[in-house]
Amino acid sequence: MKFLVLFSYLIFSDLKAIEPDEILDDYNLEKIAREIGKELRCLVCQNEDIQNSNADIAKDLRKVVRKKLTEGETKEQIIDFVHSKYGDFVLFKPPVRFDTLGLWLLPILFFFFLSLFFFRKR
Amino acid sequence: MISEIGLIFLILTFVISSFSFFNLLFVSKKNNHTFFDELKFSKLAFFFTIASFICLSYSFLVSDFSLNVISKNSNSQLPLIYKLTGVWGNHEGSILLWLLVMTFFGYLFSINSSASADFKNNVLRIQNTLCFLITSFILFTSNPFEKTFPPPIEGADLNPLLQDPGLAIHPPFLYLGYVGFSIIYSISVAALSEGVKNYFIAILKPWVFISWIFLTCGIGLGSWWAYYELGWGGFWFWDPVENASLLPWLTASALLHTIVIADKKNILVNWTILLSIVTFILSLLGTFLVRSGVLVSVHAFANDPTRGIYILALLASISFFGIFKYFNNTHRFNRPNISLISREGMISLNNIFMLSITFTILIGTIYPLFSSVLFNSKISVGAPFFNSILMPIMFPFVIGMILGPYIKWGKDDLILLLNRIKVLLIIFVLISLVVWYLSYKDPVLSIIFIILGCWIILSSVYEIFQFVQLKKKIPKKIFAQVLAHIGIGLLIIGATGSSILKQEKIQFQEIGESIKIKNFQIQFLGVTKIEGPNYISQTGNFLITENSKKLKILKPEKRFYNTGKQVTTEAAIHSTIFGDLYIAIGDAHENKSQWTTRIWFNPFTIWIWIGVFFLAVGGSFSFINSLSRKR
């Protein structure tokens, strides 16, 4: 069924992702830029991170990330900046908060519930 | 004309299966075989559906654009093979394929299962009712035989991404898996009505294995396609649609493990039944998520709200019926009395992990929906979330997987166990040192995962070795387990290599220029323009030299369909057991003397597909074993 979704890639499948002239010369900074890129969602795409999308907005965001990195900002600062501008939707890993508590807690609760079910002594 | 006949056959399926539906709802269960012969209904439903499907395929082949789906999803210029596979390249046709598979499994069950006539009748009553629900969905919301007037002279094209052999055979496999779980559901629910005995487990077994094998292949094919077609070498994206196919696969994998002890030791029988039901429910949930457009991912399908509501109604009623039956017929949660250090304990542990992973992925996939409904907040859940939760689970999971097969039934002792496998432990230490020595420069995480992968493979091989040493014949089920576990080990190594260890070279490459990656020299020879049957391709030519030995010329393409409106990238891949050399070509610059080229070395990627193959072969051994035992 996956194939159906991948229709979506079509729109941007022309060219995947980052162009050579975007890449930073500094290997370590580029590495951080990629880590950031993988945590941010391309807002107009289906389910791609900005690192691997060719949409305009993804390209702009990649540039901002690299610009800010070369200006000496940290990974956290840059992610916070993008988050403050675009809201929660841009983060692929949601912040831990009241309304996302279920996302983080339910899997753990489920694990304990199952463990009890199988192994609790009668 | 042919299309009208197709519609009539579909209506006949509807009528026949409606008998089963009314039988299930209104007629008392006992002694009604004379009129309501469900075996006959199953056969008829299957034949009508296949006739209808053939009619639709024929209409696609002759490009009958008076049909709405065909005018929107096919084209007279299309190569013959894609005209045919275009049948399931759209919502309506793929749901008809879904129905076809469902009736097919009903038919197979009616002629093949060793169950008593009475029980068969009960199972098929439920299976036919499921068919009835799907048929009504097709007829009322997604009729593939719907006409369009006036018929266009030429159809819009089949999505170019779907014009690919890998993708052409991917959906049928996936559906054989997905929908195969319907018969498991039917058997389980019917067994519940009769009071669960492990007699039913033996009937259930082969169907679980066969569906699981198909789903495994289907998912494998899908990610293989994504790997070579999407142009940047990824193979799994944690997309909602991928997750939707993974959920039933995970519960079915858990089911494969418990069904063995339910059959053999008569423990966890209720649990096995529950898992079977849940597996099919998850298949349906996946369908709902994909077809209704509630999640960002699937806008490809026309989001007709009535369709969404219809599938939700199906999902709700089928789930409720199944789970309600379960609670009604199993009086209390029969908690098993299992000690952790025992084979049963390890299989339970497997189930705890498998289901926790399933639950995590499920929550991650639908939480954006929850938060938007309950808190009106828009969030995204993607790869970083799944990785951060699932990575830690992998460690205990893999350790359990390694120790499990060496632990005795009933009760075992950890010290005795470790003593028993001390040779294996020494091998583990040695291999870890070797891997660490070879790759100490790589990220720690990759080293750990590759070591874990090696451990799984070695411990599985050692199992076989023990049998050989004692000159004992290797039982089929051990062989199956060993193959499947080796498959998982290979999968872990392949996935680690192609995600963490990937090397890339992205540049504007001049014609004649050589790029070095790993031991390869990649010389760009230029771009030729090639005309395909319904596209124009810019084909790059790259001469690959390894250690100054000329290997071959790789030809990545950029294809322009529909006079350039749609573009696809076709990567060129040189696979070796150590890794794939992967080249994709981008745009031209500087008067076509420079092109953007993306070159990757993806270590061990081929082992992902070989791993999937091992899983499928392992599953097949179990399948054959479950058949032969019955006779």
Added chain:
Amino acid sequence: MKYLFTLIFLLFTFILYEGLKKDPRSIPSNLISKEIPEFSIKTFSNSDLSDFELKNDNVAIINFFASWCPPCRVEHKQLLKLSNDIPIYGIAKKNKKQDLSKWLNELGNPYKKIGMDETGLLSIEWGVYGIPETFIVGDGVVKYRHVGPVMRRDLETIKNIAKDLQ
């Protein structure tokens, strides 16, 4: 157990049902009720435009657009109508000057000033993810965002919000 299950089941179904009515693609702006971002930018006529200027206006509309964007052409007529009541500032994203002047000559100019966002950085400061996007600013605070072209049916909403602010 049975009741717990039924409860969870009903909740689940309810959420999926409600989810069907929601559009997963609409993303709310994170700038609503916040002060507009600080910025300073060259304009089309080579003067300057900054956040101070926007704060001077009681109500203002900020419209992110470009001459290369087809939907922007669609909304242009509505913007001309709006410009009679409310000052509209345009931010042209990655737009060449000659293309823009040709465009304005052809369609008319509803903008009080047009900032030239050559790099697209200002658009990111405003959380713009696709053009056209239109913001209503009241006393230097972002009040409302409209994504996509402003159509005739949207005029009413925009005018009402502006009226409340004045």
